[in-house]
Amino acid sequence: CGIFGIYSRQNNVALSTYWGLYALQHRGQESAGIAVTDGCHMDLQRGMGLVGEVFRQGIPGLKGHIAIGHVRYSTTGSSLLMNTQPLTVTYSGGNISLAHNGNLTNARELRAELEKKGSVFQTSIDSEVIVNLLARSGKKTLExxxxxxxxxxxxxxCLVIMTEDKLIGARDPHGFRPLCVGRLNGGWVIASESCALDTVGAEFVRDVAPGEMVVADDTGLHSYQISAGDxxxxxxxxxxxxxxxxxxIDGQSVYQARLAMGRQLAKESGYQADIVISVPDSGTTAALGFSHVSGIPFYEGLMKNRYIGRTFIQPEQKNRDLGVRIKLNAVESVVKGKSVVMVDDSIVRGTTSGKIVRMLKDAGATSVQMCVSSPPxxxxxxxxxxxxxxxxxxxxTKKTEEIRQFIGADALYYLSLEGLHKSIANIPPDTxxxxxxxxxxxxxTPCGGDCGTNK
Ligand code: SF4
Structure with missing residues (x-):
């Protein structure tokens, strides 16, 4: 998911949130929502689909000085209207609205406990547990x-939380997901990624630290380290x-990391071919890195229809299958008669890769060697x-050679874990x-043995 929050008396906060969510659209395409407060009321508009679809009619009625927004990619709870965020509730202390990126590992237990105490849940998502804990807390201050x-x-x-007079951002003690703070016309912006700050014209200030809570109000931005040592x-x-x-993110450029993964892949695999192509868009930067080191020219051998969602992040397998065919097409004039190195970022289930390899061969590629910029x-x-x-x-369940056969590639190479560590040069692997x-x-882990690690 992607989250965005803004506290500003100088800006149209709903509009900034709208553009911020546009910049974070890659983090979730199932639903979008914006909540705004003017200090007295809280308005909420949300719906299923892309940001542009949900706010097709614009963002009427949403006026104020604080706003939060959310784009959703479901990992818990179905892709349904009731599960869209922000979640807004009225409780004895006023109104509160929350948007969440991540996944809680003890949500089921907490939900059962809260239900026993009388909480009634409106959604099937884990984020509602946090809203209920907040509403039930006996503490005096919001902080x-x-x-x-x-x-x-x-x-x-990673959370953004809004009341009538405060905007709060928080990142879990491990810092699994990114969250950063920016400055805009004397106000404050909190976003999942720095690209959203750039889009709304905010200046990057810093990342929110793991275990940190930041609070923006009329007196400025206040920081609380609420847990440390994890x-x-x-x-x-x-x-x-x-x-x-x-x-x-956390001082490491995503682009430079992907470029380095591609360079490393070229060194490790040693693959030779007529051309290097990528599975657009997330494989493209690594493919360029591969091309730089190997000397094999990079071409756009697959064309993407940019107007549909990313296949990996759609919730149902059925959608994924259909998604590949309508999303990608081979450029015959590029691949026909050529041996091809194809770079992609990952193989999750293998079905997508298999379809793409077939597509390239149908378009006349003489061989397809697949390079993956992550380990299995x-x-x-x-x-x-x-x-x-x-x-x-x-x-x-399958070894690399079995996966190669499954996807129909002529060769298959995964980036080593050490190679991946090296590529993310600014961040120590043990963090x-x-x-x-x-x-x-x-x-x-809450897997009950499913993860295969006995943890
Ligand atoms: Fe999940 Fe893997 Fe990311 Fe860890 S590295 S948070 S297991 S996707």
Whole structure:
């Protein structure tokens, strides 16, 4: 998911949030929503689909000085209107609105506990647990309510929370997902990625630290370190696939990391071919890196229809199958009669890769060697990336040679874990999560044995 928040008396906060969500659209395409307050009322507009679809009629009625927004990519709870965010509730202390990126690992237990105490849940998403904890907190100040609530939840979360007079941002103690702060016309912006700050014209100030809560109000921006000492564990997939290449996360440019992954792939694989192509868009930067080191020219051998959602992040397998065919097409004039190195960022289930290889061969490619800019994904994610069912992961049950046969490629090479570490040069490997490659989960997993690690 992508989250965005703004506190500003100088800007049209609803409009800034709209453009901020546009910049974060790659983080979720199932639903979008914006909540705004003018200090007295809270307005909420949300719906299913892309930002442009949900706000097709513009953003009428949403006026104020604080706004938060959300684009959704479902990992818990179905892709339904009731599960869209921000979530807004009225409780004894006033109104509160919340948007969440991540996945809580103890939501089921907390939900059962809250239901026993009389909470009634309106949605099937884990984020509602946080709203209920906040509304039920006996603490006096909002800040204390948030601190108390966050001490109860485990897993991955970046949050923006809005009341009538405050905007709060918080990042979980491991820092699984990114969150940064920017300055705009004397106001404050909090966003999942720096590309959203750039889009609204905000100046990047800094990343929110793991375990930190920042509070923006009329007196400025205040920081509270609410937990410390947990192992830092930024998700490596932000660099491989999820984040936009023009974002900088925790001091590491996503673009430079992807370029380095491609260079490393060229060195490690040693593959030779007539041309290098990418699976657009997330494989393109790595393919350029591959081309620079190998000397093999880069061409656009696959064309993407940019007007439909990313296949990996749609919730149903059925949608994924249909998505590949309508999303990508081979450029026959580029690949016909050529041996091809094709670079992609990952192989999750293998079905998409198989279809693309076939597409290239049907268009006349003489051979397709596939290079993947990540190691095999053998273990599920419990922190907000949709790979939580181990049996769906092709590398959980098949060896590389079997996967090569399954996708019909002439060769298949995965980037080594060491190569991946090297590519993300600004961040020490032991401060990141690589669990879907090595099963070293930084937090307790709720898998009940499903993840294959006995943890
Ligand atoms: Fe990211 Fe994998 Fe860790 Fe999930 S398990 S947070 S996808 S590195």
């Amino acid at each position: 204390d309510k948030v601190v108390e609530s966050l001490s109860r939840i485990h897993g991955a979360y 192992k830092r564990a930024l998700c490596v997939f932000e660099y491989i696939y999820f984040a936009r290449p023009d974002s900088v 994904i053998g273990f599920p994610c419990f922190y907000g990336i949709d790979t939580s069912v181990r049996k769906e992961l092709i590398a959980a 990141m999560c690589y669990a879907c490659f090595n099963s070293e989960y930084p937090d307790q």
